[in-house]
Amino acid sequence: MIFPSGQVWLASYPKSGNTWMRILLSNLLSGSENPEDINNLALRDGSACNRDDFEEYTLLDSTLLCPHEIENLMPLVQEAKAADGSTARFIKVHDAWRYLPDGRPMLGRAARAALYLVRDPRDVAVSFAFHQAATLDHTIARMNSPENFLAGGPFQLPQRVDDWSGHVRGWLDQTVLPVHLIRYEDLRADTTGVFRRALEFLGAEFHDDRAADDAISKAVFHSDFNELRRQESERGFRERRPDQAVFFREGRSGAWKEYLNAAQVRLIENAHAATMVRLGYELAN
Amino acid sequence: MSKWTFRISGLIVNSELKLPGVSPIPCPINQPDVSIRLRRVPERLDHASEQGPGWELDANHFLLRLAGIGAMLCTRGNTVDVDPAPGADPDAALPFVLGTCFGVLLLQRGGLVLHGSAVADSQGRAYVFCGKSGMGKSTLAAALCQNGTRFVNDDICAVSLSEAGSPVIWPDGRQLKLLENSITHLNLAARRRGAVRPGVEKCYVEPPQSEPAVSEGGACEPLRLAAVYILDNEKLCRQIVLERLSPLESAQALHRQSYRRRVSLAMALRGSQVTVTAALVSRVPVFTLTRPVGLDHLAQTVAELQAHWQDLH
Numbered sequence: 001m002i003f004p005s006g007q008v009w010l011a012s013y014p015k016s017g018n019t020w021m022r023i024l025l026s027n028l029l030s031g032s033e034n035p036e037d038i039n040n041l042a043l044r045d046g047s048a049c050n051r052d053d054f055e056e057y058t059l060l061d062s063t064l065l066c067p068h069e070i071e072n073l074m075p076l077v078q079e080a081k082a083a084d085g086s087t088a089r090f091i092k093v094h095d096a097w098r099y100l101p102d103g104r105p106m107l108g109r110a111a112r113a114a115l116y117l118v119r120d121p122r123d124v125a126v127s128f129a130f131h132q133a134a135t136l137d138h139t140i141a142r143m144n145s146p147e148n149f150l151a152g153g154p155f156q157l158p159q160r161v162d163d164w165s166g167h168v169r170g171w172l173d174q175t176v177l178p179v180h181l182i183r184y185e186d187l188r189a190d191t192t193g194v195f196r197r198a199l200e201f202l203g204a205e206f207h208d209d210r211a212a213d214d215a216i217s218k219a220v221f222h223s224d225f226n227e228l229r230r231q232e233s234e235r236g237f238r239e240r241r242p243d244q245a246v247f248f249r250e251g252r253s254g255a256w257k258e259y260l261n262a263a264q265v266r267l268i269e270n271a272h273a274a275t276m277v278r279l280g281y282e283l284a285n
Numbered sequence: 286m287s288k289w290t291f292r293i294s295g296l297i298v299n300s301e302l303k304l305p306g307v308s309p310i311p312c313p314i315n316q317p318d319v320s321i322r323l324r325r326v327p328e329r330l331d332h333a334s335e336q337g338p339g340w341e342l343d344a345n346h347f348l349l350r351l352a353g354i355g356a357m358l359c360t361r362g363n364t365v366d367v368d369p370a371p372g373a374d375p376d377a378a379l380p381f382v383l384g385t386c387f388g389v390l391l392l393q394r395g396g397l398v399l400h401g402s403a404v405a406d407s408q409g410r411a412y413v414f415c416g417k418s419g420m421g422k423s424t425l426a427a428a429l430c431q432n433g434t435r436f437v438n439d440d441i442c443a444v445s446l447s448e449a450g451s452p453v454i455w456p457d458g459r460q461l462k463l464l465e466n467s468i469t470h471l472n473l474a475a476r477r478r479g480a481v482r483p484g485v486e487k488c489y490v491e492p493p494q495s496e497p498a499v500s501e502g503g504a505c506e507p508l509r510l511a512a513v514y515i516l517d518n519e520k521l522c523r524q525i526v527l528e529r530l531s532p533l534e535s536a537q538a539l540h541r542q543s544y545r546r547r548v549s550l551a552m553a554l555r556g557s558q559v560t561v562t563a564a565l566v567s568r569v570p571v572f573t574l575t576r577p578v579g580l581d582h583l584a585q586t587v588a589e590l591q592a593h594w595q596d597l598h
Contacts, residue, residue: 051418051419052417052418052419055417055418056546056547057337057338057547058337058338058339058340059337059339059340059349059385059389059545059547059548060339060351060381060384060385061380061384061385061418061440062418063418063464063485063486063487064380064381064384064481064482064485064487065485066484066485069351069352069353072352073338073339076337076338076339077338080337080338153419154418154419154420154421155417155419238519242578242579
């Protein structure tokens with residue numbers, strides 16, 4: 001199986017299936033008879049917010065820079081990273097698609113395509129709250145705020161993620177690069193079919209149809225949620241936050257009905273109704 | 286005209302700007318190793334062989350340009366010319382002069398420059414802790430200096446060879462740079478000396494104990510390098526693990542831990558970088574030091590390292 005060379009963004013709001021997509025791709029690329037180790041994926045292409053990468057390319061200590069200085073350098077860093085390899089690369093990104101005051105896209109123009117994963121914001125709220133060990137009300141307020149950002153840390157730069165609708169609109173409506181939309185719910189319901197269409201969008205080439213069927217089914221089987229939970233319960237998962245019980249918690253669609261009260265559902269739907277309807281998420285109110 | 290003289294990483298530095306986080310030495314010297322000057326610098330380098338976001342490099346020059354701050358030009362390991370952006374305070378460039386520019390200047394002078402912080406024990410044996418940003422190099426050095434060792438340098442560590450061919454490093458005469466959570470964890474608030482830059486969290490901190498950059502006579506003594514540790518954090522790791530690397534692994538690790546690796550690689554065949562690396566891997570043990578994430582295991586790391594040094598000698 002061959003991918004065209006160049007950088008692809010794996011873009012999503014947090015808790016919308018990005019990690020799962022990386023595991024699917026990693027299992028596909030490894031082609032191994034055994035599931036990929038979730039703590040040691042063959043797909044090592046990293047994330048847009050990697051602090052070490054930023055410092056490697058700019059030669060600067062990022063902790064000495066103000067947020068606007070980091071953002072000002074970011075398009076150049078992302079373009080240098082994209083130009084710095086001849087193979088296919090998949091880079092995780094939670095940042096909103098934004099433009100700097102001088103008109104440059106903050107993530108640069110050099111990636112060849114993006115897979116954009118989206119999930120029902122009501123389920124995102126539940127999953128995000130568990131992930132951050134925060135209350136649902138606090139999490140919903142963040143998802144409704146255009147100022148929402150992920151704080152970063154010793155190894156990650158801060159990331160501006162915008163409110164949920166702004167994130168969706170930014171990525172789907174930009175015209176800099178082709179983007180393929182994947183709904184998390186569809187990926188759960190028909191993993192093989194949805195993953196296959198994503199691979200077609202990315203221009204993946206297989207020896208023949210049978211090779212494609214075999215490789216995709218194996219990758220899907222090795223990335224099954226039960227397999228991920230099994231690995232996490234046995235050996236842990238390094239992307240789990242210290243205050244989070246487990247990373248691969250439920251992963252199911254529609255769990256919000258059990259966790260959100262009517263007021264919380266209204267808060268999300270009032271803020272995001274237009275975008276939810278656009279994406280086919282049925283409103284409760 | 287130079288107003289201040291400093292001793293940084295064994296080099297005599299004359300500067301037209303007062304450098305933060307480093308103490309001037311009282312005896313001005315007319316023939317410095319390095320001069321930091323206020324000068325106009327070119328917009329671009331005519332024959333750049335390497336470039337990246339905001340920087341260019343040719344055989345003799347390194348040009349760094351920062352929006353709103355200014356441009357800095359390092360030439361032949363001897364001068365750093367600072368050209369402030371219109372309306373900008375010249376001092377705004379100094380954190381980058383002392384960081385990136387000084388590191389590149391040391392690379393231009395040849396030798397191996399590690400991205401690491403160092404301490405020395407009471408016998409004058411030096412230990413360097415390398416690792417990428419956020420790995421806790423400075424914090425570990427500060428913690429060790431609260432427990433009987435002396436601070437040697439922070440973040441940039443130039444290794445050279447003594448006359449006898451032993452790898453040595455030089456006290457850099459500077460202060461530590463620490464983030465607030467480390468300052469709080471180590472109870473170092475009384476030693477905080479102000480932010481490294483206005484608006485950033487990182488502060489200069491007077492080290493609890495430090496190796497003097499200059500003796501009373503103005504001389505500067507190098508310290509024999511006794512071990513190099515490559516720091517790694519591992520979320521799934523519950524204990525501190527020390528592993529010695531083979532000479533080949535050591536050489537590869539030292540390359541990965543070199544300061545501003547892209548510039549270091551471009552200069553690898555110039556000067557004595559290869560010779561110093563070869564001497565280091567044959568004479569000095571290199572270890573990986575893997576720790577659980579966070580500051581909770583810091584005291585245990587200090588204790589384990591001190592026990593490790595007893596075993597080393």
